Amino acid sequence: MHLAKQIVLSLEFSTHHRKQLVLEKRVKELEHDKESLQSDFEAAQGSIALIEVVELRSRIINLEAESSSLRQLNSQLAGDLKSTKEEATNGGKKLEKALSELSAVKVELAEAKGKLEEVASSIASLTTEKNAYETSKQELEAENAELMNVGADALADGFELAFELIRCVLPDLDLTQFSIYHKVVDGKLIPPS
Structure with a gap:
């Protein structure tokens, strides 16, 4: 049960990590696009009409908003990733504890089995003695x-x-x-x- 939970947590951790890497890549692309648009904007200020400048500014603002949103999502994923990693660590500790308890139970079971074998041997010995005494008793009665x-x-x-x-x-x-x-x-x- 603990092993299954640990595997699920490990998969979630891996998924969150991949999402974070994809978002970081997208943020870099957006920043590059922003820089490209910024340089286009600066180049276009002298050569294009005012309407195109306004459109470029609007696009830059949208890109900045998307970049900000992606940064927040990246931050949230990083927190989720950290939480998942902590849960996986705790699950591993619980699994180690359960395995340790299982080993202790196996040792106790082996000891009990040894004692049971001793008792069975004693019972067999006592049964043999009892049969010998009953035979002796019958002989004495005869x-x-x-x-x-x-x-x-x-x-x-x-x-x-x-x-x-x-x-x-x-x-x-x-x-x-x-x-x-x-x-x-x-x-x-x-x-x-």
Whole structure:
């Protein structure tokens, strides 16, 4: 946007500069014509009639008025040219500032991209660790279940062994009312529910 404005200002500056050069050339031509007419007028004063002298004077006055008008226009164009040049300079400064800000944003973006890559790497590492922990957890749960079964089997085997020992010591005792599933609460035997 700033570049386009600067180009437009540069073109306006160039156009005004060309107009100023054309006007300066025209002013020089008019001054030359004035000098030529002045010398014609002076030469004609002695040799031509009064009417021709009046016409030449009128023409000189018109040329002087046109010359004055062109000088004013030239002055105005010079002011416009200066103003356009200042606007182009200001536009260039704004463009430099915008480019500097853009460079700073690019640096910040590169830093953010680097941080994002670090975070993504950390996430991937943490995901790998999580998967390893979940696998380890599943293995430990399976091992725990197996140990529970082994413990339950050992408890049942121990209970049966105790019953065998009691049968050996007290063969007449009725052990059918006892099982591994009975509970003892407040000194009383509670059957399984």
